[in-house]
Amino acid sequence: MQINGTVLFVNAAAAAGLIISLYKNRKKTGKALQIALKGTLKMTPALIMLLILIGLLMGFFKPEVISKLLGNQSGFIGIALASVAGAILMIPSLIAFPLTASLVHSGASIAVAAAFITTLTMIGFVTLTVEIKALGKRLTFLRNGISFIIALAIALLMGILL
Amino acid sequence: MKKDKNPLKSFLFTALAAAAAVVLLILFPDNRTPALNASWSFFIELVEILPGVMILMGLFTVWVKNETVIKYLGHSSGIRGIVLAFFLGMIPTGPLYVAFPMAASLLQKGARVANIIIFLSAWACIKIPQELVEMRFLGVRFMALRLSFTIIMVLAMGLFIEKAGGYRKTKKEPNRGV
Structure with missing residues (x-):
């Protein structure tokens, strides 16, 4: 539901922008489309890679498997495990939150849950290739590396406070 | 941006991954359906949103002038730039991988790195619908x-990475004349 709204919004904005742009300046619009096409082509191999990786991850690490793996984990090892799992996996947030809730119910600590959710949303192991293509290696590794540390910090803080 | 030194190489990697995937799925037929379903629904999402x-x-x-981006998100944009970066990232506009090309083009036009990191991180993990789901399931x-914590840490990370x-010191020269 959330995705459909987004799709509608993005495409409507693109269509409106395109029409206005065409009306204002044909040549510039052509250039814009050229940039769009070039950008898409540049990203294509990375996107295909993403497609494959997501299929494999979802095929081999089903929610039940993750649940079992992280179920009654706590302590630092649990947090570390959850962070790594969250960084590697890519789960839509609508599934991720109920999954995390079920982790907590089956005995995982709050810190583990927080670590999992935070790395899950912030770090994209499978999207690394796409990110490198767009932003370069240095920025990508800095962002993902530090995000990982941040996730650990948030998890520990929440474990202490909640 | 990054020049592709060897476009063949990235295609080769992709082909290797595809081959590995095929082998894995043949060896483990049980995982075939969920894997293909996941790839397929991701593919649909991609086709719907990427163009x-x-x-x-x-x-x-x-259309957007470099000066505009520099003014609102560049080095002298200060706190207003930071707030704007958070806000831009929070608008619900799809998965993280579509934010990367946008971030790249903002960077090219002279936005400061801290703001780009904030924009990407906010995009990744500070979304209003997402927070509502989180509240429902986790309280x-x-x-x-x-x-x-996320907002504070993201802000710190942006400034730190920069x-x-x-x-900080690298002068941004616009790569593309408009």
């Missing part, structure tokens, strides 16, 4: 606490 995003990016590159306290990565 629109790329067109918006193209239009943005052509208000969990959500509010995690959200506040400084430690040595992006």
Whole structure:
């Protein structure tokens, strides 16, 4: 539901922008489309890679498997495990939150849950290739590396406070 | 941006991954359906959203002046730039991978690195619909606490990466004349 709204919004904005742009300046619009096409082509191999990786991850690490793996984990090892799992996996947030809730119910600590959710949303192991293509290696590794540390910090803080 | 030194190489990697995937799925037939389903639904999402995003990016590159981006998100934009970066990232506009080309084009036009990191991180993990789902499943306290920590940490990370990565002094020269 959330995705459909987004799709509608993005495409409507693109269509409106395109029409206005065409009306204002044909040549510039052509250039814009050229940039769009070039950008898409540049990203294509990375996107295909993403497609494959997501299929494999979802095929081999089903929610039940993750649940079992992280179920009654706590302590630092649990947090570390959850962070790594969250960084590697890519789960839509609508599934991720109920999954995390079920982790907590089956005995995982709050810190583990927080670590999992935070790395899950912030770090994209499978999207690394796409990110490198767009932003370069240095920025990508800095962002993902530090995000990982941040996730650990948030998890520990929440474990202490909640 | 990054020049592709060897486009063949990335295609080769992709082909290797595809081959590995095929072998794995033949060896483990049980995992075939969920894997293919996941790839397929991701593919649909991609087809639905990517063309629109790329067109918006193209239009943005052509129409928005570098000076505008520098003024609102550049080095002298200060706190207003930071708030704007958070806000831009929070608008619900799809998965993280569509944010990368947008971030790249903002960077090219002279936005400061700290703001780009904030924009990407906010995009990744501070979304209003997402917070609502989190609240429903994990409670208000969990959500509010995690959200506040995330905002603080993301801000710190942005400034830190900019400084430690040595992006502060690099003069941004626009790569594309408009």
